Amino acid sequence: MFFGENQSKQDSIFESLAATPPMGWNSWNKFGCDVNENLLKQMADAIANSGMKDAGYQYIVIDDCWQVGRDKDGNIIADPKAFPNGIKALADYIHSKGLKLGIYSCAGSLTCQGRPGSRGYQFQDARQYAKWGVDYLKYDWCSNEGQNAEAAYRTMSDALKACGRPIVFSICEWGESQPWKWAKGVGHLWRTTADIRDCYQCKFDWGGVGVLDIIDTLAELYLYAGPGHWNDAEMLEIGNGGMTKDEYITHFSMWAMLAAPLMAGNDLRSMDKDTKEILTNKEVIAVDQDSLGQQARRFMDMGDHEIWAKPLAKGEVAVCFLNRTDHEWQLDYNWKKDVMYFATDVNIHKNEYTIRDLWKHKDIGTTAANTKYNIPAHGVLMVQLNLKK
The missing domain is CATH 2.60.40.1180 (Golgi alpha-mannosidase II)
Structure with a gap:
C-alpha cells in the first residue's frame, strides 16, 4: 500500500469515530487528582449496573494525575502506587464490562497538575495508548509554552491516526483559539469555554464558568457541530450538589439540545434517585444522540x-x-x-x-x-x- 493510500485509510477510520456525541464519565469534577485503579473499576461497575450503560454511556476517562514520569526509553509511566497493575490491565477490566477506556494528556511539556505532558513525545505516547487499549484521549493545553494550538493538536491527531487503534480525540484548549473553525478532522470534539463550575450562573477570576455562561457561548456555534465533530460544552456536574434539581434538569436538557458530549462527573457509586433519573433519561439522551447531529x-x-x-x-x-x-x-x-x-x-x-x-x-x-x-x-x-x- 502506498503512503498516500495508507494515510487516506487512517483518516477515514479516524473520521468515522464519534458519529454521535461521546457519552461516558470523567474523574476530574468529583475526584480531581485522587484517582486510582480501584476507583476506575468501581465506576465501570457502576455504569454497567446502574442503567447508565444501557442508556448509552460507554467511556470511563481517567483525567490528570495518573502519570508520574517516563522511563529510560521515554515511555510514559503510570503511578505504580495508584495503578499497580498498569493501564493495560485496567483497560482489559473496563473492556470486559463492554465499556471503553479514556485517558488524559496535555499538549504542553507538563499537564495542568504538573505531571509529564506529551510535547515531543506525541507519536510515542499514541503508540503506548494503543498498546494499552485506550479508546479516547482528552488532550489539555497547560504549559503550552506559546505553541500554535492548531499545529500542536494536529501533531497529536496525526499520531493518533498512525497509532493503529481507533481513538477518539477530545481537544481541550478552552476555546481560546476558536477550535470550531479549524478542528474538524483534527479532533472529534473541542472545548469551547473555560472549566465548568457546579453553578447555574457564575464567573470566577481564574476562569470557571456556570451552566448559563456555557450555553450562551455555544449559542452561535451551531454551524460547526455535526457527526464526528462536536462543540464540547464541558463535563456534567449533575449530582455534585451545587445546583437545585431544576437547575440540573436544565443543565442536562440544554447539553442534549446542544448536541454536546455527555460526560458525567459525579460519584456514580452513590447516586441519589434524582441524579440517576436525570442522567439516565433516555428520551432526553435520544435528542442528544440523534443521528442528524444538528445543534439546537x-x-x-x-x-x-x-x-x-x-x-x-x-x-x-x-x-x-x-x-x-x-x-x-x-x-x-x-x-x-x-x-x-x-x-x-x-x-x-x-x-x-x-x-x-x-x-x-x-x-x-x-x-x-x-x-x-x-x-x-x-x-x-x-x-x-x-x-x-
Whole structure:
C-alpha cells in the first residue's frame, strides 16, 4: 500500500469515530487528582449496573494525575502506587464490562497538575495508548509554552491516526483559539469555554464558568457541530450538589439540545434517585444522540425567556423553553405564531404535531392549541414534536 493510500485509510477510520456525541464519565469534577485503579473499576461497575450503560454511556476517562514520569526509553509511566497493575490491565477490566477506556494528556511539556505532558513525545505516547487499549484521549493545553494550538493538536491527531487503534480525540484548549473553525478532522470534539463550575450562573477570576455562561457561548456555534465533530460544552456536574434539581434538569436538557458530549462527573457509586433519573433519561439522551447531529438554535430570545429548537432525523423537532429567571414562567405558547425557519421538515401551519414532554414522559397536547405550563425558576420545559398520525 502506498503512503498516500495508507494515510487516506487512517483518516477515514479516524473520521468515522464519534458519529454521535461521546457519552461516558470523567474523574476530574468529583475526584480531581485522587484517582486510582480501584476507583476506575468501581465506576465501570457502576455504569454497567446502574442503567447508565444501557442508556448509552460507554467511556470511563481517567483525567490528570495518573502519570508520574517516563522511563529510560521515554515511555510514559503510570503511578505504580495508584495503578499497580498498569493501564493495560485496567483497560482489559473496563473492556470486559463492554465499556471503553479514556485517558488524559496535555499538549504542553507538563499537564495542568504538573505531571509529564506529551510535547515531543506525541507519536510515542499514541503508540503506548494503543498498546494499552485506550479508546479516547482528552488532550489539555497547560504549559503550552506559546505553541500554535492548531499545529500542536494536529501533531497529536496525526499520531493518533498512525497509532493503529481507533481513538477518539477530545481537544481541550478552552476555546481560546476558536477550535470550531479549524478542528474538524483534527479532533472529534473541542472545548469551547473555560472549566465548568457546579453553578447555574457564575464567573470566577481564574476562569470557571456556570451552566448559563456555557450555553450562551455555544449559542452561535451551531454551524460547526455535526457527526464526528462536536462543540464540547464541558463535563456534567449533575449530582455534585451545587445546583437545585431544576437547575440540573436544565443543565442536562440544554447539553442534549446542544448536541454536546455527555460526560458525567459525579460519584456514580452513590447516586441519589434524582441524579440517576436525570442522567439516565433516555428520551432526553435520544435528542442528544440523534443521528442528524444538528445543534439546537436559540430561535427566540426574549431576554429572561428563550425558546430553543433542534431538528431531528425523522422529521421531528425538539423544543426547549428556558426560564433564565428566579421566578416561575407562566408559559402560554401559540405554536402557530412563530416559524422555525431552519427546521425544514417541520410545518406547524400545515400539520398538527403531538407534544411529548420528555421529563414527564407523556404527551401534553398538540400544536393545534396553546401550550400552557408553569416553568420553574432556572427550569425548562423540554418537548418533542412528533407528526400526529
